[in-house]
Amino acid sequence: MAHRMHQFQDRVALAEALADRVAALLSAAIAARGAASLAVSGGSTPRLFFEALSTRDIAWDRVTVTLVDERFVPADHPRSNHLLVATHLLKDKAAPARFVPLYHAAANAEDAAALATDETASLGKPFDVVILGMGNDGHTASFFPGGDRLDAALDPLGARRVMTMEAEGAGETRLTFSYPALADARLLILHIEGAEKKAVLDRALAGTDTREMPVRALLERAPTPPDIYWAP
Numbered sequence: 001m002a003h004r005m006h007q008f009q010d011r012v013a014l015a016e017a018l019a020d021r022v023a024a025l026l027s028a029a030i031a032a033r034g035a036a037s038l039a040v041s042g043g044s045t046p047r048l049f050f051e052a053l054s055t056r057d058i059a060w061d062r063v064t065v066t067l068v069d070e071r072f073v074p075a076d077h078p079r080s081n082h083l084l085v086a087t088h089l090l091k092d093k094a095a096p097a098r099f100v101p102l103y104h105a106a107a108n109a110e111d112a113a114a115l116a117t118d119e120t121a122s123l124g125k126p127f128d129v130v131i132l133g134m135g136n137d138g139h140t141a142s143f144f145p146g147g148d149r150l151d152a153a154l155d156p157l158g159a160r161r162v163m164t165m166e167a168e169g170a171g172e173t174r175l176t177f178s179y180p181a182l183a184d185a186r187l188l189i190l191h192i193e194g195a196e197k198k199a200v201l202d203r204a205l206a207g208t209d210t211r212e213m214p215v216r217a218l219l220e221r222a223p224t225p226p227d228i229y230w231a232p
């Protein structure tokens with residue numbers, strides 16, 4: 001399925017344009033259905049975009065925000081994706097948004113994933129907007145090469161749920177929405193920055209092995225063709 005490429009002169013221009021697009025889509029969802037859902041990524045890339053989006057004038061009290069993936073760490077841990085979102089997005093005009101975390105202080109990650117699956121059960125069928133990132137190893141969400149549950153997570157006929165993932169390159173145990181929960185979003189964005197990520201993207205687009213580069217699953221066969229946002 002064809003993706004669309006959006007290239008920008010710099011990262012600020014990308015952040016502003018992406019914030020405008022996401023805000024417009026969320027507002028349209030609220031007008032059509034009374035509420036909107038947004039699933040965002042963690043990592044370092046989304047900061048500027050989060051800052052820009054938090055200034056957009058939309059009915060944030062009708063918006064539910066969650067994460068496409070999370071580390072199995074509490075919200076005050078420096079590597080928590082929740083902390084990133086709380087610091088850079090859930091403030092200013094976006095402060096009234098409802099946030100649904102994937103992490104829970106459960107006995108183990110499996111229990112946390114089960115709780116997150118229950119709490120997000122009414123969300124994302126489909127999500128209005130999903131923003132994915134990508135690592136230099138070709139992972140997206142927590143679909144890591146060599147991940148112990150990668151095949152289950154990428155199964156297009158699998159359940160729409162939050163599952164655990166462990167992989168050498170992942171650091172902590174992860175919690176991640178499955179591919180079917182993300183791939184049919186009304187707007188599916190892959191947000192990447194820098195020459196290195198562009199080279200990784202080009203490599204992903206040139207091949208088909210999703211175990212080698214799991215981002216290929218989204219690029220190749222997502223029911224919603226992804227829009228790729230890139231700046232140097």
Ligand SMILES: O=C1O[C@H](COP(=O)(O)O)[C@@H](O)[C@H](O)[C@H]1O
Pocket residue numbers: 040041042043044045046069070071081132133134135136140141142
């Ligand atoms: O582990 C993760 O990394 C990816 C990419 O992060 P970045 O720092 O290279 O932007 C991110 O999309 C994912 O949500 C996060 O958990």
